[in-house]
Amino acid sequence: MTEQDATLADASTPRYRSSAAARMVNIPVATLRVWERRYQVVGPAQAASGHRLYSSQDVRRLVLIKQLVNKGHGIGMLARMQTPQLQDLLHEAEQAEGLLQRSVAPVPARPTPRAADALTRLRVLLVGPDAGTRWRTTLEAVPELDVVGSLDASPQSELRVQHLQADMVVAELGALHMETVDWLVRLTKLVNARQMCVIYGFANSQVLEALRARGVILRRSPLAPHELSQALVDTVRGWQSVSEALRTLPDPAPPPRFDGPGLVNLAQSMPRVACECPQHLSELVTMLGQFEAYSADCESRQPADVTLHAYLYRVAGHARALMEEALATVAKAEGVALPERRPVR
Known part of the structure; x- marks a missing residue:
């Protein structure tokens, strides 16, 4: 030997x-x-x-x-x-x-939704054995869409997209499995895309639910070209609408004015108000604060709707601040001292 x-x-x-x-x-x-x-x-x-x-x-x-x-x-x-x-x-x-x-010229990071202008063109990455041949011509004819590349579903294909930036991944795959979901999610992160559109032939309910939970646009094949184009155009117009609404809002809301115990004590310190308005205001402030935190969490967890949740987060914050001001005004009218503001961290 x-x-x-x-x-x-x-x-x-x-x-x-x-x-x-x-x-x-x-x-x-x-x-x-x-x-x-x-x-x-x-x-x-x-x-x-x-x-x-x-x-x-x-x-x-x-x-x-x-x-x-x-x-x-x-x-x-x-x-x-x-x-x-x-x-x-x-x-x-x-x-x-x-x-x-x-690289001496790295790809610049895409601006965050709070500072970004409304999208004018949706950058699309095509995925699947025949996706480039089948869909490129159709999608490139749509003014709102820009096809930035196409790749098959082989493991090595991921290496070809690490320099790309896309807003949407459009995948056409005959059969879907849980490992396909993992691969698509990873690919979407690689190109910094907001959302996926998946055209499929066969998949079990568990796989479809996993994709729906990620906000994926699902279409069953065969799919007519105009149906895909319309789905993507609707998506970019929806993002434009939310981005425009986000820009009309004032700066981010001020931090919470009262903490939980302070709200309770303040509402209970106004016995001369015959109705329960102070209590209702306190509950509204609490609920709006909870929704504000929930929207912020959704903003970090849901890339498909990040701009929408950024918008909701800011709206909830301003609504919470308005209700806090209303509660403070009622307290002053009743001669009740306001609790000190929580320090901003």
């Missing part, structure tokens, strides 16, 4: 138990078990005691998969690839990252 053969044989010898392998890969043992059971990422040997034993080759494959998962690739896709393919994909990803870091 040559020295090379001996080295290969040694690398394939099962020797590491699950806990040791997971520690070397830097993942929880539970994650390793899920990867094996659900995706069959490796096929470890089993000792007479029943323990799973992993070879150095198994550990190396798991390390590659972990690195690629950290870079945004889906575990379902990676599990089907051979180890040399994983190595090539990681090498290409690192090369692309290096080029981006060394």
Whole structure:
């Protein structure tokens, strides 16, 4: 046996138990078990005691998969690839990252919705084996739309879009699975898109619900060209409408004037008001503050409607400030001292 053969044989010898392998890969043992059971990422040997034993080759494959998962690739896709393919994909990803870091003219970040002007053209990225051929001519004929690129659904295709910026990802795929959802979400983040439109042939209800929960526009194929164009034009016009409304609002609302206990005490300190207006005002301030916080949370979690939620956040803040001022006016009329403003942090 040559020295090379001996080295290969040694690398394939099962020797590491699950806990040791997971520690070397830097993942929880539970994650390793899920990867094996659900995706069959490796096929470890089993000792007479029943323990799973992993070879150095198994550990190396798991390390590659972990690195690629950290870079945004889906575990379902990676599990089907051979180890040399994983190595090539990681090498290409690192090369692309290096080029981006060394670029002397990086792509400028898109302005946040609160400062952005209304969109005049919707930048569209086409995804799918035949999406570029089928839809490019149709969409480029629409004044509101601008096709910035197209790609197939292969793992390597992601490397070609890291320099692109798009507002909408339009994907035409025959069958949808949960791993497809993960891939589309990752692709959407790569190009900094607000929303997806997915044209599909077949999908189960779980997959469709996952897409709907992300605000995806769903259309069943076959789809007429004018139907897709109209759906995208409606989207950009909706964004324009909200952006214009956002610009008409004054600056962001002032911070909350009262805290929870202060509101309660203030309402209870006005016994001379025969009706319950102070109490109602206090409840309105509380509810508007809660909706203000909810809209801010939606703004960070829902990229498809980020401008809408930025608008709602600002409207709720100004409404809350108006109700606070109304409550303070009633209190002054009743001769009740106002609680001190909370310090702005």
